[in-house]
Amino acid sequence: MATYETMAFHLETERLFLRPWAESDADEFRALLDERGKETFTVERARAGIVSLLAGTETTGFALLPIQRREEGDFIGYCGLIVGRASVDEPELAYELFRHAHGKGYATEAARAVLDAAVATGRKRLWSTVGAWNTPSLRVLEKLGFERDRVSVEEGAGEVVWLTRSLP
Numbered sequence: 760m761a762t763y764e765t766m767a768f769h770l771e772t773e774r775l776f777l778r779p780w781a782e783s784d785a786d787e788f789r790a791l792l793d794e795r796g797k798e799t800f801t802v803e804r805a806r807a808g809i810v811s812l813l814a815g816t817e818t819t820g821f822a823l824l825p826i827q828r829r830e831e832g833d834f835i836g837y838c839g840l841i842v843g844r845a846s847v848d849e850p851e852l853a854y855e856l857f858r859h860a861h862g863k864g865y866a867t868e869a870a871r872a873v874l875d876a877a878v879a880t881g882r883k884r885l886w887s888t889v890g891a892w893n894t895p896s897l898r899v900l901e902k903l904g905f906e907r908d909r910v911s912v913e914e915g916a917g918e919v920v921w922l923t924r925s926l927p
Contacts, residue, residue, distance in 0.1 A: 761848060763880040766821040766840065770872040777824040777838060777869060779816075780809045784825050787834040791857055819847050821880065826856070826869050835860040838869035840877060844921075845886040850877070852887045852924075854899075866899045874903060878926045885926065891918035900924075 770777040780788075789805035816822040823839035836856030843851035852873060854866050877885055887905055889896045897920065905922040913919050 761881070763820060763882060766880050767876045768816075768822055768824065770824065770869075770876055771829075772868045772872050774829055775865060775869055775872070776827045776829055777872060778827070779822065780812055780825055782806060782809065784834060785809060788825075788837075791834075791836060791855060794858060815842070819850070821850055821877070823853060824873075826854075826865065828865075835865060836869075838866070838873050840873060840885070843886075844888050844919075849882065849884045849886055849923075852877075852885050852900075852903075852905075854896075861895065866896070867902050870899060870903055874924075874926075883926055885924050887922045887924075889920050889922070890916060891920050897922075 768779045785802050785806040788809060789800045789802050792800045792805060792808075812823055819840075819842060821840040823837050823841055825834055826836045826838055827834055836854065838854035839852075840850040841853045843853060845851045852870060854870055856866055874885070885905075886908075887900050889900065891910060900922050903924065905924040908921045908923045911919050911921065
C-alpha cells in the first residue's frame with residue numbers, strides 16, 4: 760500500500776468552512792440524516808456515527824467534514840473523503856446538504872476544496888457513487904471533472920452511477 764499525506768481537516772472557501780466533527784454536531788447531523796426520509800435517527804445514533812467517522816479518520820488519514828457557512832455560521836451538511844464503495848488508495852468523494860442549502864453552489868464549492876485537499880495527500884484518483892436519479896449531484900461531479908465509469912444495480916439503492924476523476 761502506498762503512503763499518503765494526511766488530509767487537511769480545516770478547509771476554507773469563499774463562503775464555507777469545513778472542519779472536524781464535534782459531539783455538539785450530533786443534533787444537526789441527526790436532522791440532516793432524517794431529511795432523507797428513509798428512517799428516523801436519534802441524537803445517540805448520530806453521535807455514534809460521528810464517533811465512527813472520527814475513528815475512520817484515524818485509520819485512513821482522510822475525513823468527511825461538516826460544512827458551515829462562514830457568514831451565518833450554521834451547519835448545512837458534510838463533504839469529504841470516505842472509503843465507501845472504494846478504497847483507502849482511491850477513496851470516494853461524498854457530500855450531503857440540507858435541502859434548504861441545495862441549488863446555491865455549496866456542494867460544488869465544498870467538494871472543490873476537498874478535491875484540492877485530496878491532491879495534497881498524494882492520491883492519484885477519486886471515485887464517487889451517486890444514485891442515478893440524483894441529477895443535481897451528478898451535475899456537481901461533472902463540474903468537478905468526474906467522468907462516468909459504470910452503472911451498477913444495488914439492493915435498496917437501485918441504479919448507482921460510479922464516477923471517477925484522476926488527480927494531478
